[in-house]
Amino acid sequence: MNSQSVLTIGQQALEMTLMISAPLLLTALLVGLLVSIMQAATQINEMTLSFIPKLIGVFAMLVFAGPWMLQTLVDYLQRLFGSIPQVIG
DSSP: OOHHHHHHHHHHHHHHHHHHHHHHHHHHHHHHHHHHHHHHHHHHOOOOGGGGHHHHHHHHHHHHHHHHHHHHHHHHHHHHHHHHHHHOO
């Protein structure tokens, strides 16, 4: 195992982490932005008001994007475990 293969595996792991987490994080970001705009427009400054819409939005995105996320993760793990013989020697 050389340093290039270790760096490649690390890079692929970081890319996979970003791909898997992006839909949920972007949903939470957009819902939070919409709620904060509504709070600014109505001058309601309740900090806990944005929690429930974010939770519902992230859950809905998990329902819709969950199968894709799971399939992407399974494909990555199969490639990773399949490359063990080449990495070892």
